[in-house]
Amino acid sequence: MKLSEVAVGGTVVVQSVEPGPDGRGRRLEELGFLTGTVVHVERRAPLGDPVVYSLRGVRLAVRRGDVSLVTVTAVPAEHSGPVAVEVADDPEVTGAP
Numbered sequence: 001m002k003l004s005e006v007a008v009g010g011t012v013v014v015q016s017v018e019p020g021p022d023g024r025g026r027r028l029e030e031l032g033f034l035t036g037t038v039v040h041v042e043r044r045a046p047l048g049d050p051v052v053y054s055l056r057g058v059r060l061a062v063r064r065g066d067v068s069l070v071t072v073t074a075v076p077a078e079h080s081g082p083v084a085v086e087v088a089d090d091p092e093v094t095g096a097p
Contacts, residue, residue, distance in 0.1 A: 003039065003053075003070035011040045012072035020069040032056040033070050 006012055014037045019025040032055050033039070040054040050061040 001072055001074070002068050003033075003041075003072050004051075004064040004068040006041050006072065006074075008041050008044055008051075011038065011075040013038055013075055015071045015073055018069040018071070020066075024066055025069045028062075028066060028070060031060055031062075032058065033067075038075065039072065 001012075003012065003014075014033055014035055016035060017025045017029055017033055020028075037055055042052040042054050042059065044051045045061075048064070050063050051067070052059055052061050053067070
């Protein structure tokens with residue numbers, strides 16, 4: 001299933017990101033949509049676009065057309081909801097040597 005098809009309140013895991021036109025898939029990966037990442041769909045704008053996603057400790061508003069490049073699988077209901085991610089020991093995030 002595509003991330004653009006997930007209903008508000010749903011929690012999924014990224015399986016893959018297609019390259020897409022103009023490097024959009026790569027940009028999504030740079031924003032954190034990486035294989036294995038847990039993504040929670042928080043809310044949708046009144047006209048349906050953009051959609052707010054919670055992943056890796058941040059919230060991102062992304063157009064549905066862009067996230068249609070992201071293939072996901074559902075997370076069982078008992079694990080759904082916003083996910084806290086521990087990043088304090090990640091040198092890439094903290095800038096530590």
